[in-house]
Amino acid sequence: MLRGSHRNCYKRARGQSSLRETFTKMPKASDNLWDIALAEVQKKENVDGKEDGDGVEIWERSVFFVGNKNGGKTTIILRCLDRDEPPKPTLALEYTFGRRAKGHNTPKDIAHFWELGGGISLLDLIRIPITLDSIRSFSVVLVLDLSKPSNLWSAMESLLQVTKNHVNKVIIDMGKKNSKIANEIKQKMWKSMQKDHPDRELIDPFPIPLVIIGSKYDIFQDFDSEKRKVICKTLRFVAHYYGASLMFTSKSEVHMLKTRALINHLAFGLEKSKSLSVDINKPLFIPAGLDSLSQIGSPSTSERDIGQIHARTPIELWKKMYERTFPPKNISDLKEVKDPARDPQYAENEVDMMRAQKDQELEQYTRNASKSWKGMELDVSGR
Incomplete structure (x- = not known):
C-alpha cells in the first residue's frame, strides 16, 4: 500500500529544488522508506542547514x-x-508543499501538506x-x-x-x-x-x-x-x-x-x-x-x-x-482499497517491469508447489 504513495512523494520532492533546505536528516537503519527518500534528496543535492541560497532563515509548519x-x-x-x-x-499518504515569501530578504515560510487517503x-x-x-x-x-x-x-x-x-x-x-x-x-x-x-x-x-x-x-x-x-x-x-x-x-x-x-x-x-x-x-x-x-x-x-x-x-x-x-450504515471504508502499485499515475518502467517479473516467478513457484503437494498426496494414497 505504501509503495505508490511514497514513490510519488519522492518524485515530487526530487523535482522541487525549493524543498532542498528542509531535508537535513541522514538515513539510519531504523528509518522508514520516507526517511530514506528524503535523505537521498539531501545527498544528491548537497544540502546543508536550513537556509536557502540567500542565507535567509525558513519557517516551516505542517498541516x-x-x-x-x-x-x-x-x-x-x-x-x-x-x-x-x-x-x-x-x-x-500524499505529500505536497506550499511556499510563501513575506518580502525581500525576509524569512520564507514553507508549509508541508499531508493527506491521508482511504477514509478510516x-x-x-x-x-x-x-x-x-x-x-x-x-x-x-x-x-x-x-x-x-x-x-x-x-x-x-x-x-x-x-x-x-x-x-x-x-x-x-x-x-x-x-x-x-x-x-x-x-x-x-x-x-x-x-x-x-x-x-x-x-x-x-x-x-x-x-x-x-x-x-x-x-x-x-x-x-x-x-x-x-x-x-x-x-x-x-x-x-x-x-x-x-x-x-x-x-x-x-x-x-x-x-x-x-x-x-x-x-x-x-x-x-x-x-x-x-x-x-x-x-x-x-x-x-x-x-x-x-x-x-x-x-x-x-x-x-x-x-x-x-x-x-x-x-x-x-x-x-x-x-x-x-442518522443510523450508521454498514459500509466500510476498507472495501475497494486499490493497490497503488498498479495505479497508472505512479507508473515507472523499470520498477514495474521488475514487479511483473517477480509476479511471474511467484505464479510459477505457486504452480510448482501445487504439483509437488499433489504428488505427495498420490504417494501417500498409493502406500
Whole structure:
C-alpha cells in the first residue's frame, strides 16, 4: 500500500529544488522508506542547514488533512495552493508543499501538506507525518462529507481518536527529552479559550490545533431543516469540546476564499478571521473558543429522550442522539482499497517491469508447489 504513495512523494520532492533546505536528516537503519527518500534528496543535492541560497532563515509548519473518503480533501489543498489541476484519488499518504515569501530578504515560510487517503482504512499511516520533529508546528484538518451524514460520526470518531492517541504518545516521548517543550504544547491549546469562559472546565481540547471542515455544503443546504439542525448542533458541540474551529464549505469561490484564509492561518501563521456565523441556513464559521454550550443547546429538544439515553460522557450522549436521526450504515471504508502499485499515475518502467517479473516467478513457484503437494498426496494414497 505504501509503495505508490511514497514513490510519488519522492518524485515530487526530487523535482522541487525549493524543498532542498528542509531535508537535513541522514538515513539510519531504523528509518522508514520516507526517511530514506528524503535523505537521498539531501545527498544528491548537497544540502546543508536550513537556509536557502540567500542565507535567509525558513519557517516551516505542517498541516495534516484527514477525513471521509472522497470528501474533498485534495480539492481544498489544491485550491489553497492556487494549483489549477484536477484532483486525483488519494490512495495512501500524499505529500505536497506550499511556499510563501513575506518580502525581500525576509524569512520564507514553507508549509508541508499531508493527506491521508482511504477514509478510516489506513489509520496506521497517521504516525508517519506526526513525529517529534514536526509536533511543535503541526495542525490537523478533519474534512467531513456533509452530504453523507450516516457516515459522518464513525469517520469523525475513528480519525480523531487515533490521531489524538498518537499525538499524545509523541508529546509523552517529547516530555522525556524536553519537558519544557512538551508543556508548551499542552498549554498552547488553551490559548484560544478565555480564562473566564464558562465552559473551560467542561471541555477537553485536542492536543494540537484542529480544524473541522464540513464539505459539500451545496448538497447539504438542500436537506430538511430539522436534519440540518441536528448536524449543525452536533458538529458545533464536537468542535467546541475539542477546542477546534468549525466551518462549512463547498467548491464555490466565496466559500473557498474563507477556507483558504483559515488554512493559510495554520500553514503560514497569517491572521485568522474573527467573523462568526452560527445560522443553520448559512455555512457555519466558528473560530476556536468563540462558541459555548449554552448557545449550542442540548442534543435533543425533548428532555424525555435524553433521559432514556444511558451515556457515560457528553460525547457519548451526543453520539447516541445523532445516530437516532442518522443510523450508521454498514459500509466500510476498507472495501475497494486499490493497490497503488498498479495505479497508472505512479507508473515507472523499470520498477514495474521488475514487479511483473517477480509476479511471474511467484505464479510459477505457486504452480510448482501445487504439483509437488499433489504428488505427495498420490504417494501417500498409493502406500
